[in-house]
Amino acid sequence: MSTLVIGSGFVGRAVAAHLLDSGEKAVVASRTPPPAETGREAPWTALDVTDPAAVRHALDTAGAERIVLVHGPSDVTWCEEHPEETLRGHAGAARVVAEAADGRRIVLISTDNVFDGTVQAPDETTPTRPANAYGRAKLAAERILAEQAAATVLRVSLIYGWEPATAPKWLNYFSSCVHRLRAGERITAPTDQWTTPVLVEDVAAVTAAVLSAPAPALLHLGGPERISRADWARLVARELGLPEDRVTGQSRALGRYASRPENTCLASTLLTVHPATAGVRVRGVHDGTRLLLGRAEAAVH
Ligand SMILES: NC(=O)c1ccc[n+]([C@@H]2O[C@H](COP(=O)([O-])OP(=O)(O)OC[C@H]3O[C@@H](n4cnc5c(N)ncnc54)[C@H](OP(=O)(O)O)[C@@H]3O)[C@@H](O)[C@H]2O)c1
Numbered sequence: 064m065s066t067l068v069i070g071s072g073f074v075g076r077a078v079a080a081h082l083l084d085s086g087e088k089a090v091v092a093s094r095t096p097p098p099a100e101t102g103r104e105a106p107w108t109a110l111d112v113t114d115p116a117a118v119r120h121a122l123d124t125a126g127a128e129r130i131v132l133v134h135g136p137s138d139v140t141w142c143e144e145h146p147e148e149t150l151r152g153h154a155g156a157a158r159v160v161a162e163a164a165d166g167r168r169i170v171l172i173s174t175d176n177v178f179d180g181t182v183q184a185p186d187e188t189t190p191t192r193p194a195n196a197y198g199r200a201k202l203a204a205e206r207i208l209a210e211q212a213a214a215t216v217l218r219v220s221l222i223y224g225w226e227p228a229t230a231p232k233w234l235n236y237f238s239s240c241v242h243r244l245r246a247g248e249r250i251t252a253p254t255d256q257w258t259t260p261v262l263v264e265d266v267a268a269v270t271a272a273v274l275s276a277p278a279p280a281l282l283h284l285g286g287p288e289r290i291s292r293a294d295w296a297r298l299v300a301r302e303l304g305l306p307e308d309r310v311t312g313q314s315r316a317l318g319r320y321a322s323r324p325e326n327t328c329l330a331s332t333l334l335t336v337h338p339a340t341a342g343v344r345v346r347g348v349h350d351g352t353r354l355l356l357g358r359a360e361a362a363v364h
Contacts, residue, residue: 180324285329
């Protein structure tokens with residue numbers, strides 16, 4: 064099976080790597096090439112997903128039978144300042160891909176931002192209520208794909224994974240905590256901003272499972288542990304053997320998370336019982352943090 068993964072960022076590259084490791088074919092697509100990595104890399108093709116002719120051409124050239132939509136923009140602040148581009152980038156792209164798909168299986172990686180964060184851990188039955196431009200654009204994309212028989216919307220909570228200290232910019236909270244604490248920095252983080260983090264490789268494994276088996280039209284993927292940003296930073300400090308008091312907790316109202324909802328969490332109620340995904344392991348943040356730091360330690364020695 065061959066899959067066109069549209070978006071070659073943090074999540075898209077992990078999805079493509081998982082497919083390759085499973086013996087399948089995958090091509091990643093985006094407007095600019097991703098940075099070179101040392102691991103196994105999927106071939107890259109240039110694509111602007113809002114261009115209908117380019118999407119048809121990329122599908123044909125890749126011989127793709129399946130599509131994963133995992134492209135940006137996803138920076139909440141940028142999206143708020145550019146609502147029209149954000150809508151075009153998600154809803155416009157979903158329309159283009161739906162029209163070009165010709166019955167191919169589609170998985171859209173969506174977000175907990177389709178909720179406003181007032182419900183502690185929403186499941187698939189919780190009414191959506193986005194509170195920002197990013198969430199509104201992703202919800203519009205979801206609705207377009209909901210009209211496609213062969214599509215699944217996989218809403219995922221905050222995703223984390225390993226990024227090297229030398230990366231130009233750390234794309235996820237975990238990596239930023241690790242490298243800042245190791246560099247001797249202190250971290251101030253909210254005690255009242257809650258997440259259900261998911262390891263990027265678990266997101267990739269669930270996406271692959273959803274691609275290859277009949278799956279519900281809508282699935283939530285949140286990690287099994289709910290944790291505040293401050294407690295997660297303290298966990299990282301402990302696992303690094305550093306004093307926890309390098310992390311100062313404060314109310315989210317005081318920091319740069321002020322515009323973020325109280326909860327960016329999801330309940331994986333359906334995922335854990337549906338035959339397509341019930342067998343896929345989704346690790347909690349304690350296990351995931353230890354796993355990533357253990358691997359980094361082993362790589363040094
Ligand atoms: N990271 C998370 O915690 C998280 C959680 C839930 C859901 N998600 C979803 O996962 C998706 C990807 O997240 P990420 O963290 O991997 O983001 P990322 O690292 O910023 O990657 C985004 C990718 O999309 C590409 N892209 C943007 N506009 C495009 C366009 N018009 N045509 C083709 N490619 C385009 C970017 O490359 P170019 O700019 O070069 O085109 C880049 O490769 C987002 O849709 C987000 O909603 C992420």
